[in-house]
Amino acid sequence: MRLQDGSRCLLRTLGPGDRDFLLACFAGLSPGSRRLRFCGVKRELNERDLAVLAAIDGHDHLAIGAIRLDARGMPCEPLGVARCIRTAPGADSGELAVEVIDVAQRRGVGTALLRVLAEHARAAGICRLRCEVLAANAGMRALAARLGARPRWRGGAVLEYEHLLGGDESPAVRGGWRAAVARYRTWMHPRPRSFGARRSRVLARRAAQSARRSRAQSKAGPGSVLRPGAMSACPTTRSGVIPG
Known part of the structure; x- marks a missing residue:
């Protein structure tokens, strides 16, 4: 050849x-x-x-x-x-x-x-060929993808590919490797967060905390003092931002 x-x-x-x-x-x-x-x-x-x-x-x-x-x-x-x-x-x-x-x-x-x-x-x-490939091994990833191998993220920096020898893969399976590579790129090279985005999150978190204090104070009644830990029952994440 x-x-x-x-x-x-x-x-x-x-x-x-x-x-x-x-x-x-x-x-x-x-x-x-x-x-x-x-x-x-x-x-x-x-x-x-x-x-x-x-x-x-x-x-x-x-x-x-x-x-x-x-x-x-x-x-x-x-x-x-x-x-x-x-x-x-x-x-x-x-x-x-x-x-x-x-x-x-x-x-x-x-x-x-x-x-x-x-x-x-x-x-x-x-009937099946499988291999583990480092995410940095772009050549082997491209080779496996051209042959229709199915990717799966094993964690860390390792991809596992499986190629079925019985016939052609469906278009959805053939396109699956692109989604897997995109997830790896996002994991390995996350987009930098801008200062404006961080400031917006901080302001939103402060506003949510202030609103929860106001609701808790109104329920406790005028002149009441909130007990330590009274805010822990609020539906918040660890960072204090309301999910969603």
């Missing part, structure tokens, strides 16, 4: 003997890309990491690799990996992970990898 920059690449299934391929892909990731891929600092792959990533059996653990081809059509550089690990033996869902080296990002490699992986996963009896 051809990438967006015109270069050609080959997609093929990976196996336990592709440890060097996996190491080369990891070496092509910048520290920032590694943090997004592994959700934390990852300076190197140790033997335990390699044992897990290379335990590819074609049924419970699937992996597809992308390789750049030179002018003669010969493999010359690993570009990325997409993998799916079944959540449990016999389960119809799998955990998804995609990594593309920095120099090949935003060229269609991730989309191609994920589409081929989805075909192999469906053939292996996996």
